[in-house]
Amino acid sequence: MFKRFATAAVTAVLIAGLGACGGGGDSNSAEGSDYSVDVGQDTGGGAGEPQPDTATTADTSVFGLRDQVRHRAARTTRATRPHMAKKCATTTRRVRHTTSTGSGTKRRTRTWYSTEHAKTCKKVRSGTETYTRVVRPEQWCVSLDDVGGDKSQDDVWYRVSRTAYDEAVATDQHKRLDFTPKHGGC
Known part of the structure; x- marks a missing residue:
C-alpha cells in the first residue's frame, strides 16, 4: 500500500514539474516576432531589442533602380x-x-x-x-532607388562584388538592377 502511494506521489510531482517547465502554448514565444534572443552570444544589448534587418545580408538578393556607383580604393599604412x-x-x-x-x-x-x-x-x-x-580593403558600392519596389527606399548603398559593380557601371542610370550584396552600407 505504501509503495503505491509513494509511486503516485512521485508521478504527480513529476507531472507538475514537467507541466511548469514545458512551454506548450506560451504567448511569449519568439516565433513570428521581431525580437529574438541568442543565448550563446552576448551582444551587449538587452534581451528585448530588435535584431538588425537581415534584408541586407549576403544570402538575399535585392533589386531596385540604379542610382550611383562608387569605388573605394584600399587604404593602407x-x-x-x-x-x-x-x-x-x-x-x-x-x-x-x-x-x-x-x-x-x-x-x-x-x-x-x-x-x-x-x-x-x-x-x-x-x-x-x-x-x-590594410586599414580598409578595396570596396565596390552601388546605390539603389526604390529598393524592393518601395518608392520610399531611395539612396540605399550596398557593398557588392567586383562583377556586380561592373554590371552596374554598364547599366544606365534608373534602370532595374538585381544583385546579391556583400554588405549593406558603403
Whole structure:
C-alpha cells in the first residue's frame, strides 16, 4: 500500500514539474516576432531589442533602380611588427641497442651503441620589420532607388562584388538592377 502511494506521489510531482517547465502554448514565444534572443552570444544589448534587418545580408538578393556607383580604393599604412627568425639547434644522444640469441645457458646478449642526431627549431624574436597594413580593403558600392519596389527606399548603398559593380557601371542610370550584396552600407 505504501509503495503505491509513494509511486503516485512521485508521478504527480513529476507531472507538475514537467507541466511548469514545458512551454506548450506560451504567448511569449519568439516565433513570428521581431525580437529574438541568442543565448550563446552576448551582444551587449538587452534581451528585448530588435535584431538588425537581415534584408541586407549576403544570402538575399535585392533589386531596385540604379542610382550611383562608387569605388573605394584600399587604404593602407606602414606599420612595424616583431621580426621572427627561425633558430635551430642540433642535439645528439647515445642510444643503446641489444639483441639476444639462444636460450637457457647458451643465451648470448650482444650490446652496441649508436649516436642519433636530432634538430629542434623554434621561432625567436629578432628585431622588428616594417610591413604594409590594410586599414580598409578595396570596396565596390552601388546605390539603389526604390529598393524592393518601395518608392520610399531611395539612396540605399550596398557593398557588392567586383562583377556586380561592373554590371552596374554598364547599366544606365534608373534602370532595374538585381544583385546579391556583400554588405549593406558603403
